[in-house]
Amino acid sequence: MIEVKADALETTFAGVELGGAVARPLLSGARAQNGAFGGFLRSGANVEMKSFTGVSGDSGGYAIPREIDAVIGATLASVSPIRSIANVVQVGSAGYRKLVTAGGTPSGWASEVDARPDTGTPTYFEIAPPMGDLYANPSASQAMLDDALFDVEGWLATEIAREFARAEGAAFVSGSGVGRPKGFLAAPVSSANDGARAFGTLQYLASGAAGDFAASPQDRLIDLVQALRGPYRQNGTWVMNSATLARIRKFKTSDGAFIWTPGLSAGQPATLLGYPVIEAEDMPDIGANALAIAFGDFRSGYLIAERGETGILRDPYSNKPFVNFYASKRIGGCVSNSEAIKLMKFAAN
Incomplete structure (x- = not known):
């Protein structure tokens, strides 16, 4: 009986050596x-x-x-x-840190023989x-x-x-x-144009009516697009929730054409005034002082680390x-x- 137990115990520890590597799965495979x-x-x-x-x-x-x-x-x-x-x-x-400059590096002009005085130092901000x-x-x-x-x-x-x-x-x-990311709607906002706002402050355009669109709402949407500078506008994307989008899809120009254009093929996004639309249900509904529509180059404007x-x-x-x-x-x-x-x-x- 003792011999049998010893054999079983020996079998249990078979292959285990003192100082040997512990068998374990490779997590990458x-x-x-x-x-x-x-x-x-x-x-x-x-x-x-x-x-x-x-x-x-x-x-x-x-x-x-x-x-x-x-x-x-x-x-x-x-x-x-x-x-x-x-x-x-x-x-x-x-953590993550990133340095950005506001306004780029100052420069100047000079003729062939003019002195080249020092230009201004760029302003750096840490994100x-x-x-x-x-x-x-x-x-x-x-x-x-x-x-x-x-x-x-x-x-x-x-x-x-x-x-x-x-x-x-x-x-x-x-x-x-x-204890969580800071959303872009949580950033401070101002109606001031680029260059006149404090760094980190987003510009807003008013819809023209309290809690709703004003007359000719497509004009306000065009103003919002054109408020974005050209280098950012070419990568612009609309962000709004489905309720807001349902309102906008019904807007027409003076000649009866819809400003909304559905995607022509599978996988191609629908466009509003020529720019793709992203539905984000966490965007607020249209209401008094609501920031219900965003437009911009989010690849340049919002950072996820x-x-x-x-x-x-x-x-x-x-x-x-x-x-x-x-x-x-x-x-x-x-x-x-x-x-x-x-x-x-x-x-x-």
Whole structure:
């Protein structure tokens, strides 16, 4: 009897040597390791024995493999409207800083023999997008995870992407900047033209009537387009919600032509006055003093900074018989060029 137990114990520790490497799945190639990450999601086995400091803390985090992280990124780009048109940068630290100049570098003219005095020093401004941890906490029953036909990796990526897209879509539009990105509608606004406003202040044009469009609303929309400087206008995009868009689609010119032009083929966006339209449901409805319409080059005007890694924790204990998956990602955002975005304010002036 003792001999049998010794053999079983020896078999249990077969292949384990003191100082030997711990067998673990490679996170960048989990699918090649017989679905090792999927095994972790289903049962918590085959874990990556590292803590990812800065991503999920020393409580034990697991970086999502590139296959899943790519799915999340692709879904966010297609669902989160501002992300699809803004400038998105990947950062490797907790914060992000960018220097911009206002007005460019001063210059001067001189003849062939004239002296060249010093020109003025350009004015520099530092942009630091407010950042916060965007998280999702979906759960699944252990019975679902035990079902071999259940695509746990695809389900997790879809759930995280849907929740991240909803939360960040609202933050990029109207986020307060406290523990989250600062939306472009949260920036200070003024009716002053470019060059006369303080740095970081967006210009608005009045609709001409309190809480509504004035007569000849298409003229006001044309004024908003032309208020944007030429280099930004060529990359201009309209941003509004579906209720506002429904109003605008009915506008006609004096000869009866619609100012709205539907896309002529699949995948081609509809245009308003020749510029594409992005529907963002987090934009406010038309109302008194509402900034319900934005037009601009968001690639130049709005900056999104994010950590490239998405952290995930598997928690099978807190909510039995469900298994929670806590995923988090650090994202920031703010206006980077206040001359590249214009707003329409629904007010008389």
